[in-house]
Amino acid sequence: MPNFPDVDVLLARLIDALKPHITDSTALVGIHTGGAWLAERLHRALGIKPPLGTIDVAFYRDDYGERSLHPQLRRSDIPFDMQDTPIILVDDVLFTGRTTRAALNELFDYGRPARVDLAVLVDRGERELPITARFCAHTLSAPLGKGQRLQLEQSDDATLSLRLIDV
């Protein structure tokens, strides 16, 4: 198992990368669940003006039928006007790109954003769609392979950590 850098270090790196690009109208949207935890922290650290948005892309996934709906379906919540707003979409791990594709579809159902950038903590490669992250704190040098899921976890005391799971 590869050694992952500390999440706090990666988060600080992401904040530094994002800082020069934030304007008064920039809004953050976190993808449930890991992306939403990150977006919450970025929102605070970057002093983002519009309230934080979160989305659950389960309904927009191209493999929706094969996945079980349960247990964790979250309400999508976009508490600002999407129309003409620059959006930074936040996810924990960028992998095949299918979640990002689903998230883009969902965002556009709320209106036409001015632009959408993607910010992720880790890019693990192995893309299946033409998608790339503009802001990325860490890129894996070797592929993990399909049998491994890399995901963000939050402990009871709100500490974030990356975990590799066999699927």
Added chain:
Amino acid sequence: MYNPQLNSHGELQHLLSLDGLPREILTAILDTAAPFTEVAEREVKKLPILRGKSIFNLFFENSTRTRTTFEIAAKRLSADVINLNISTSSTNKGETLLDTVDNLCAMQADMFVVRHASSGAPYLMAEHLRATGRDDIHVINAGDGRHAHPTQGLLDMYTIRHYKQDFTGLAVAIVGDVLHSRVARSQIAALTTLGVPEVRVIGPKTLMPTGLDKMGVRVFHDMREGLKDVDVVMMLRLQNERMAGPLLPSGQEFFKVWGLTAEKLALARPDAIVMHPGPMNRGVEIDSAVADGAQAVILPQVTFGIAVRMAVMSMLGRG
């Protein structure tokens, strides 16, 4: 035991009745409905879940509201919806129910939403689909005779959970024409399955079916006694069109004894909610002051009904 509503993995195959569905399935439907309520607030009120699926609304009995909410639910899931008003179609020319089903299957139907005056018609359809090996086609009962109206029962449960959070400490009263009410049967089945400790049924003896005591409810023939300290009051519509013979005096007389007025509602808990499946007969089973009052949640019921029907359709239609 074979349950026509569940597939071999214990997942929902058809929604025919709430009677016989385990608590986990009922809770799963309510949980699935919750995120769907938010779709109505979007600019594009659509999710791509049932894109490319064809849903046939088969209404052998008129019901504008139920048909419309099913249609909205299906369209918000991006399905193609075909409404068949059977009273003006081939059944009048002599086609049987199962021939109609076979013909629509030949048109690549994925799901049927059926309303029928005969109790059991949706079961007959589901059984026919199973016997002919078409397990990929699903049936939703939108009301059959006096038997069941499961999506109404589910939206009522969603409404109660929305306002009361938990089922396990509640006293719930169902009031009115229980005898003719498929809604009441679905409500009683769902309330008891979800663990409501006290389900009361209130109404005149002539409008009570036999065997109610076996359904785990308490029967009251005095409305004031029955409403005492309840958390939820579920009014039923007086089914005028089903009323054959002298079961009842006039509408005004019914209202005097069984109509829900502010004065009677005051006997319930102060935070009690008032529900009605619609369409309401104002001045017959419910007073306008109550129907439009602060405790009424009748219009939210309609809104939740769309999310609940989306949940059922999405659970049936995936894969």
